[in-house]
Amino acid sequence: MVDVLLEVRNLRVEFPTRRGTLVAVDDISFGVRKGEVLGVVGESGAGKSLTGAAIIGLLEPPGRIAGGQVILDGRRIDNLPAEDLRRVRGKQIGMVFQDPLTSLNPLYTVGQQLSETILTHNPQMSEQDARARSLSLLLDVGIPAAKDRLNAYPHQFSGGMRQRVVIALALAAEPELVIADEPTTALDVSVQSQIIALLKRLCRERGTAVILVTHDMGVIAETADRVAVMYAGRIAEIGSVRDVILYPKHPYTVGLMGAIPALDSDVERLAQIPGSMPRLTAIPKGCAFNPRCDKAFERCLIERPNPITVGSRQIACWLYDSERTEAAA
Amino acid sequence: MSERLLLEVRNLSKVFDVSKPWLERVLNRESKKTLKAVTDVSFSIKKGETFALVGESGSGKSTIARMIVGLYPVSAGTIVFDGLDVTDPANAARFAKERRRLTMIFQDPYASLNPRWRVDRIISEPIRAFGLMRDDKEIEDRVGELLRLVRLDPLDGQKYPHEFSGGQRQRIAIARALASNPEFIVCDEPTSALDVSVQAQVLNLMRDLQGQFGLTYLFISHNLAVIRHMATRVGVLYLGRLAEVAPTSGLFRTPQHPYTRMLLAAVPDLHGFGADRAAAVQGEIANPIDPPSGCTFHPRCGLANARCKQEVPQPRPSGNALVACHAVEEGRTTTAQAA
Numbered sequence: 001m002v003d004v005l006l007e008v009r010n011l012r013v014e015f016p017t018r019r020g021t022l023v024a025v026d027d028i029s030f031g032v033r034k035g036e037v038l039g040v041v042g043e044s045g046a047g048k049s050l051t052g053a054a055i056i057g058l059l060e061p062p063g064r065i066a067g068g069q070v071i072l073d074g075r076r077i078d079n080l081p082a083e084d085l086r087r088v089r090g091k092q093i094g095m096v097f098q099d100p101l102t103s104l105n106p107l108y109t110v111g112q113q114l115s116e117t118i119l120t121h122n123p124q125m126s127e128q129d130a131r132a133r134s135l136s137l138l139l140d141v142g143i144p145a146a147k148d149r150l151n152a153y154p155h156q157f158s159g160g161m162r163q164r165v166v167i168a169l170a171l172a173a174e175p176e177l178v179i180a181d182e183p184t185t186a187l188d189v190s191v192q193s194q195i196i197a198l199l200k201r202l203c204r205e206r207g208t209a210v211i212l213v214t215h216d217m218g219v220i221a222e223t224a225d226r227v228a229v230m231y232a233g234r235i236a237e238i239g240s241v242r243d244v245i246l247y248p249k250h251p252y253t254v255g256l257m258g259a260i261p262a263l264d265s266d267v268e269r270l271a272q273i274p275g276s277m278p279r280l281t282a283i284p285k286g287c288a289f290n291p292r293c294d295k296a297f298e299r300c301l302i303e304r305p306n307p308i309t310v311g312s313r314q315i316a317c318w319l320y321d322s323e324r325t326e327a328a329a
Numbered sequence: 330m331s332e333r334l335l336l337e338v339r340n341l342s343k344v345f346d347v348s349k350p351w352l353e354r355v356l357n358r359e360s361k362k363t364l365k366a367v368t369d370v371s372f373s374i375k376k377g378e379t380f381a382l383v384g385e386s387g388s389g390k391s392t393i394a395r396m397i398v399g400l401y402p403v404s405a406g407t408i409v410f411d412g413l414d415v416t417d418p419a420n421a422a423r424f425a426k427e428r429r430r431l432t433m434i435f436q437d438p439y440a441s442l443n444p445r446w447r448v449d450r451i452i453s454e455p456i457r458a459f460g461l462m463r464d465d466k467e468i469e470d471r472v473g474e475l476l477r478l479v480r481l482d483p484l485d486g487q488k489y490p491h492e493f494s495g496g497q498r499q500r501i502a503i504a505r506a507l508a509s510n511p512e513f514i515v516c517d518e519p520t521s522a523l524d525v526s527v528q529a530q531v532l533n534l535m536r537d538l539q540g541q542f543g544l545t546y547l548f549i550s551h552n553l554a555v556i557r558h559m560a561t562r563v564g565v566l567y568l569g570r571l572a573e574v575a576p577t578s579g580l581f582r583t584p585q586h587p588y589t590r591m592l593l594a595a596v597p598d599l600h601g602f603g604a605d606r607a608a609a610v611q612g613e614i615a616n617p618i619d620p621p622s623g624c625t626f627h628p629r630c631g632l633a634n635a636r637c638k639q640e641v642p643q644p645r646p647s648g649n650a651l652v653a654c655h656a657v658e659e660g661r662t663t664t665a666q667a668a
Contacts, residue, residue, distance in 0.1 A: 043524035160613050188385035189551065191613055193595040193606040200605070215524065218597030222604045242602055259529035261558035263581065263596055269536070270529035270558065276494045277524070 005176055005209050006032040006055070011068035011078075013047070013054050013233075015280075022280040024050050024063065026233040029307070032177065035207040037200075039224030039241065041217060041256075045277050046230040048213045052179045054078075055211070056093050057085045073176070091121045094170030094208075096199075098182040100162035103169075104154040110165050111150030114138070114172055121173035137168040141198060160191035164198065171202060178203065181213045196223055217260055221245055229253050232278055232288035239313025249310065250317045251293045287318065295319060334409075335513055335545050336374040336397070341406035343367040343392050343569075347618060364618050366392040367569045369406070371644070376512070379539070379546040381556040381577075383592075384566030385614050390549045392569075394517045397547065398433045410513070429459045429509035436518035438498035442490040448501055449486030452476070455508040475504040479534060496527035500534065507538070515547045520555065532559060553596050557581050565589045568617055568625040570641075575650030585652045585662070587630045624655065632656040 013025035025047040032038050042048045053059050055070050057077070070078040077088055089095070097103040105113060114134035119125060125133075131150070138146035141164040154162055163183060170178050180199060184192035200223055203210050212223055220227050221241060228238040229250065237250040248254045258271025275292045278284060287305050290296040299318050307314035308321060348354055348361040367389040374380040382390045395401045397408055399415070407416045410431060415424045432455070435441040442451055449472045455461075462468050473483030479500040490498055499519060506514055519535070520528040532555065538544060550556050556563055557577060564574045565586065573586040584590045595610045612629040615621050624642050627633035636655050644651040645658055656662050 043526060158613050188614065189553070190385060190591060190595045190610045193597065193610050196597070197606055216597065217525075218599055218601070221599050222597045222601045222606070245599060245602075256526060257599075259526045260599065261529075261532070261552075261554040262599060263554050263557060263593070264598070264600075267558070269533050272529040272533055273526040274530075276496055276527055 003034045004031050005034045005036075005073060006211075007069075007071040008051075008055065009069045009071070011051065011054060011070065012066045013050050013059065013063060014066040015063050017062075019281070021066075023066075023283070024233055024280060025054065027068070028230075028233075028235050029068075030228055030235065030238055032209050032211060034176070035203075035209055036226065037203065037210045037212055037224045039220035039227040040211060040213045040230060041215060041220055041227060042230035043215060043277050045232075045280070047233040048230050049181050051230070052095075052181050052211060052213050056089055056095055056179055058089075058095070090117065090175070091173045092175050092177065094173070094175040094178040096163075096166050096170045096178060096180040096183045098185050100159065100166045100186070101154065103166050104162065106154055109151050109153055110138070110157070111135075114150075114165075114169060117169055117172040134168075134172075137172060138165070140171075140202065141165070141168045142194075143168075159187055160194060163187060163191075163195050167195070167199060167202070171206070171208070174206065175208065177209045177211065179211045179213070182215070183212075184219065185214070185216075192219070199223070217245065217257070229256070232283055233280075234288060234316060235307065235314070236289070236317070237313065237315045238307070239311075239315075243311075243313055249313070249320065250315050251295050251319070252289050255292075287316075333376045334373050335376040335411055336547070337407075337409040338373065338393070338397070339371050339407045339409070341367055341370045341393065341396065341408065342404045343389070343396060343401060344404045362618060365569055365620070366617065367396070370566075370569070370571050371406075372564050372571065372574055374513075374545060374547060376545055377539075377543055378561040379548050379559050381548040381550065381560035381563045382566055383550060383553060383556050383563060385551060385592075387568070387614055387617055388566040389569040390551075390566055391517055393566075394433070394515045394547065394549055398431060398515050429455070429461070430511050431513045431515070432506040432509060432511040433515040433517065434499075434502050434506050434519045437522050438495055438502055439490075439522070441502055442498055444490055446489075447486065448476075448488055448490065448493075451490070451501065452486070452505045452508055455505060459509050461509060471508070472504075475507055478507065478538065479504045494527070495523050496530055499523060499531050503531075503534065503538070507542075511544070513545045513547070515549075517549045518551070519548075521550065521552070528555070535559070553581075553593065565592070568615060568620055570625065571644060571651075571653060572626065573650055573652045573654075574644065575648075575652075579649045583648075585647055585650055585657050586654050587632055587656065587662070588626050591629070624653075630656075632661055634661075 009029050010027050011025055012027055015022040015024055040048045054065055065078050069076055111134050115130040118130045118133055135146055143149050143164055184195050196219060224241050227241050227244050229236045231252050236252045237244060248257050255271060255273035273292050284291055286302050287300045290300040305316045305318050307316045310320050343366045345364045345366055347364045384390045396403050403416050407414050413420055452472045452475055453468050456468055472486055476483050476485055481500055520531050548559050560577045562576050563580045565572045567588050572588045584593050591610055621628050623638045623640055627637040642653040642655050644653040647657055
């Protein structure tokens with residue numbers, strides 16, 4: 001593919017502990033095309049936030065990238081020295097976190113924070129220009145009375161308005177990729193829909209690619225082009241949003257889709273997956289999903305499945321191994 | 330489901346004092362500040378049904394739950410549980426005897442279980458507190474039975490809460506709520522802290538238990554899909570007032586109040602590929618310390634007129650529902666729909 005913006009190859013994130021090494025992200029690979037929205041879904045502990053943090057180089061120690069490569073625009077960025085990575089961050093990759101209050105500095109006005117970000121990445125720009133650009137960013141993200149709000153502090157904004165400011169900050173240096181980690185989880189539904197619409201509009205206008213990390217399948221359905229479903233540090237299934245949501249193939253995705261109560265259907269009982277996601281200290285042998293899977297057979301207990309290409313998607317499940325499907329057919 | 334009312338809430342209000350300390354207030358010549366968390370809310374719950382309260386943060390849903398179980402005193406209004414006015418101090422002694430019939434499940438299963446207690450002690454606490462059983466062996470058997478009811482192993486009673494996952498902890502909380510043989514359980518966001526696959530387990534369990542013991546639920550959630558799955562009737566709260574009360578199927582098929590419509594339009598849909606919801610929703614919930622005049626929803630409402638800005642709408646019957654909206658009462662919504 002010519003238009004690949006980000007490529008993640010065999011990424012592995014480890015946490016060394018006294019009792020041994022925990023593998024939080026285990027050998028995952030995927031690509032993000034220019035201007036594409038890739039959704040990353042999974043339940044807590046699946047490794048979706050860590051994947052985002054690893055790409056942008058914000059893993060909290062002792063967490064570290066133990067293997068694999070992150071390639072942005074043809075350039076490897078996972079092994080860059082801290083100083084160079086700092087320049088990539090913000091300039092090429094923007095980040096939106098879950099909690100807008102903790103991602104803004106309470107002691108500086110919103111205008112100062114925006115100007116600072118713009119000046120850091122465009123040192124030749126004058127302060128007036130930076131301020132003018134801050135104002136246009138605030139207008140872009142739909143903040144009413146933006147001119148006065150430049151001089152306001154984060155605590156003077158509501159939750160939804162704060163998240164708009166954070167999005168403005170993430171887009172300040174016009175990055176090619178934005179990683180949004182649960183950007184609407186802390187917000188109410190009515191505000192969530194506004195923020196999602198805003199993120200979609202701005203990224204479409206600027207051709208910015210987005211990695212949208214969330215646990216909300218509805219948000220993914222409406223926003224993403226492709227989706228990666230993560231389970232216990234691995235990608236269970238990755239493909240176009242329509243395929244994965246309408247015709248899930250991996251038993252975990254099937255269970256997950258059945259477990260979500262829908263607004264437009266009456267089911268007596270929700271499908272339930274027995275048990276819960278394994279802890280990192282006790283990842284089962286073979287396929288990590290095998291203790292909860294009703295389709296598991298011998299091979300699943302012994303051998304870990306690697307992604308298998310089925311049509312336009314990839315599924316890490318032995319059910320879709322060609323030998324087996326041929327035998328079944 | 331019978332027609333017997335188990336719980337009746339009449340004109341319930343809760344006002345919190347959010348003033349600054351006295352000295353600061355006097356020095357700055359400021360007046361007292363109050364926050365009206367709940368204003369004039371009335372609804373009733375029949376035995377065996379699941380009544381849900383839905384609303385965004387700050388809408389007063391948890392405050393109502395807490396007043397019903399007695400964690401907050403009421404500011405005004407009455408709560409009648411099975412014919413007994415529990416807000417009347419004269420009934421305190423009688424209600425104390427009935428207290429075991431009404432329990433609560435909280436949102437955060439990490440905060441609602443004492444980490445220093447073993448699970449069997451947590452679950453047996455209500456049994457001992459209400460003096461339902463005295464014999465230790467009998468209590469042990471009952472705890473084992475309760476653990477089996479919530480699909481856990483009786484041997485799990487020997488463990489501490491930290492040894493369980495979020496979903497298992499919430500099941501322990503449910504076992505504790507069931508320990509006193511209650512008839513009415515207030516469930517305040519019981520699955521909001523859980524992952525979807527685990528949420529499905531807990532919701533299924535709650536429905537099973539309801540069928541098995543004829544329980545009545547007051548179910549509080551901000552998740553409309555969960556409410557649709559669980560509730561028989563729904564009350565929609567906005568800034569401490571009930572905007573609409575309707576049977577679940579009617580509310581989701583033909584929402585009447587403009588706020589209910591907006592809320593439903595805002596929920597991202599699994600099959601709404603590429604949908605754009607930007608137009609559906611405007612503004613944010615107002616500050617409850619200084620709420621808008623008249624109908625508190627008017628600044629966000631496309632149908633608001635002069636009357637909405639001045640006069641607080643009262644709930645009026647409209648079809649199967651009770652709707653507090655001038656536009657619905659005057660029939661202005663239908664014309665807007667046609668346009």
